Amino acid sequence: MNLKVISFNIRCANDENGHSIAERAPRLVKTTAPYDADVIGFQEYIPQWDEFTQKYYLENYDMFLKYRAEESSEGCPILWKKDKFECLDVLCAHDVWTCAKVYKLALTVKTYFLTLG
DSSP states (O other): OOOOEEEEEOOSOOOSSSOSHHHHHHHHHHHHGGGOOSEEEEESBOGGGHHHHHHHTTTTEEEEOOBSSTTOOOBOOEEEETTTEEEEEEEOOSSTTTSOOEEEEEESSSOOEEEEO
C-alpha cells in the first residue's frame, strides 16, 4: 500500500501585496494538488485560512485542528482523504504542544491502521 503524505508551512501572516491569505490560497492549491496527497499537514494555520480550506480542501478531506492554546490562533491541522480514512479517535490534552498527540486513522476498506503523533 502506498500512502502519500505532504506537509506545508502556509505562513500565518496575512499582509497585502501578494502575501495575503486570499492571494496565497490559490497558489497553495496549485502547489499541493499535483501530489494528490492522502494526508496533508499544514503549519502556521490561522482562522483566516478557514474560508479557503473549506473552498479548496474539505470537499475531499476531513480535518482535525487544535490551536496551540486558548489564547493562540495558530495551529497545525491534519487533513485526510474522506474516501480512504475514517477518524476513529483523537486523544489530546489541553496543551496540544506538550501532550502526547495520537491521531488514529483507519482505512475504510482495509484493516490497516496509521498512527501519527
